[in-house]
Amino acid sequence: MKKRYYPYSEFIRDLNRLIKIIDKPFDTILLIARGGLSIAHILSEYYNIRAIYSINTIGYNNRDKLNKIEIFNLPNLKNSKRVLIVDDIVDSGDTLYAILKLLKKKYPNIIFYSASIFYKKTAKITPTWYINQTEDWIDFFWSVDLKDKNDFNDR
Amino acid sequence: MKKRYYPYSEFIRDLNRLIKIIDKPFDTILLIARGGLSIAHILSEYYNIRAIYSINTIGYNNRDKLNKIEIFNLPNLKNSKRVLIVDDIVDSGDTLYAILKLLKKKYPNIIFYSASIFYKKTAKITPTWYINQTEDWIDFFWSVDLKDKNDFNDR
Known part of the structure; x- marks a missing residue:
């Protein structure tokens, strides 16, 4: 699998594209x-x-x-009507699928949307909105920037 | 109040300082x-x-x-022994104080630490670890980078 670094600057650029394609209102963000x-x-x-x-x-x-996906710390959504579920990448889609199944059962009157930055076309579920389709392994800035900085300091 | 922009680059630099002063182990992060x-x-x-x-x-x-601070969506910490509570800034300290009071009562056997990037010396509580003491209004990158980008695009 190809590996690529995903820096903060690209993240802001992609979120800027994401907010332009999100065309439904929501009152809650579930991460x-x-x-x-x-x-x-x-x-x-x-x-x-x-x-x-x-x-x-x-x-x-x-x-x-x-x-098998175990889901815990389900928040109380009793005051929510439209919920946007966000994740960095929809890879196999197992996690998003399991969460949606559970939430739709528990809250049948809430409308759920989903958004991610990356999406693999082999996923079993497509998020409502996504920015990049990829086959790569993504090294997100939040996973590596602090570690890299410390690797560097150790040299 | 002086206003200053806090960019991502400074954030990583400060987190790099933070991990160097955090000298206790913890098994849970509560944000x-x-x-x-x-x-x-x-x-x-x-x-x-x-x-x-x-x-x-x-x-x-x-x-x-x-x-008065209303606290909700308290997570279940039954499997936690040492919890690090994190926030961007400890300003009045009211929020951190109220959260600690509630959590210590509910979980008397858990050890709680706290960490923030900014701290105002007028706060009623000092976090266990912090990086910058400030009197300024901080415009964090997460609050302004996407908005600024779109302000710019609108010009």
Whole structure:
């Protein structure tokens, strides 16, 4: 798999493209931790939305339970009508699929949208809005900038 | 109040200073939304911590209830032993103070630390670790970079 670095400057450029294609209103941002954290931060500031919640998942991949996703810390969405779920990348799509299934069952009257920066076409679900289709391994700035800085300092 | 822009490059430089002064272990990161989102993202990647939760607050400032803080979406911390609470700035300190008070009561056996990038010396509580003391109004990159980009495009 090709590996590429995704810097902050590209992130802002992509979010600028994302806000131009998001054509539905929403009152809540639900981020999938950890990947959706930075996206959620900037979008919540841009749209001035304070109802910003996180959800945690653990993916298992063992012989018995292939692609089992455990979801926890489900926020209370009783005051939400339209929720935008954000993540950095929709890869297999398993996580987003499982979260949507759970949330739609628990909150049948809420409309859910989803947005990501990257999307792999082999994913089992397509987010409502995404910016880049990729086959690559993405080294996001939030994963490497601080580590790289410290690698550098150690030299 | 003096106003200053806080760019991403300075943020990484400050987080690099922060990780050098954090001298206690922790197993959980609890972010105060929205300010703590980006910090939590990068620190959770750096420390490889997946137990990253968010907490929401609303601050009221009316005649009857001065500085009343409403806290909601308290995560379940039953598996946590040492929790690092992060926020961008400890200003009045009211939010951090109220959160710590609530969490220490609910989880008397958990050790709580706190970290912020900015701290005002008039705050009623000092975070365990902070980087900059300031009197200024900080325009964080996550609040302005996308808006500025779009202001620019509108010209």
